[in-house]
Amino acid sequence: MTRESPAPPTVFVIDDLTARPGQGEALQRAYREHYAPGALRRGMTLVHELVSPPCWLPDGANRLLFVWSAPGPAGVWAMKHAGRQDPSVVAWWSDEAPRLVASRSRAICASAGDLPELGDV
Numbered sequence: 001m002t003r004e005s006p007a008p009p010t011v012f013v014i015d016d017l018t019a020r021p022g023q024g025e026a027l028q029r030a031y032r033e034h035y036a037p038g039a040l041r042r043g044m045t046l047v048h049e050l051v052s053p054p055c056w057l058p059d060g061a062n063r064l065l066f067v068w069s070a071p072g073p074a075g076v077w078a079m080k081h082a083g084r085q086d087p088s089v090v091a092w093w094s095d096e097a098p099r100l101v102a103s104r105s106r107a108i109c110a111s112a113g114d115l116p117e118l119g120d121v
Contacts, residue, residue: 008072009114013044013079015066018103024051024062027100031066034092042082043075044068061102073118076108 019027028051036046048067056062070076083089097104110118 008074009110009117010069011072011076011118012047012109013068013070013076014107014109015064015068016105016107017064017066017101019062019064020100020102021061022058023100024064025056027062027097028064030096030100031064034096035089036066038083038086038088039068039079042079042086044070044079 015031017027017031028049032049040046045068046066047069048065050065050067052063052065070079
């Protein structure tokens with residue numbers, strides 16, 4: 001009889017994007033069409049798509065948070081490695097995104113309760 005190992009704790013990857021003025025909705029659509037399919041293939045799961053303020057600003061800058069989950073640190077490393085090997089990821093961030101994105105950052109987070117297990121490497 002084999003024993004299954006427990007699932008690793010979920011690690012979250014948060015893409016925090018500020019759209020250029022008036023480009024929030026276009027950015028959301030382009031991210032979903034051009035970036036998200038590859039992220040899904042790399043093993044990520046889109047958990048939340050959040051927009052602040054909660055309306056599209058025709059002349060202002062919306063903030064978009066795309067919250068992804070990955071299966072533990074190994075899932076994050078696999079996703080990062082695969083993304084670096086994928087020319088479409090580089091093309092998205094260097095060619096497509098700049099016309100829509102004023103600023104961007106990425107955070108990698110976990111639930112506080114999972115930190116003891118994640119830190120035990």
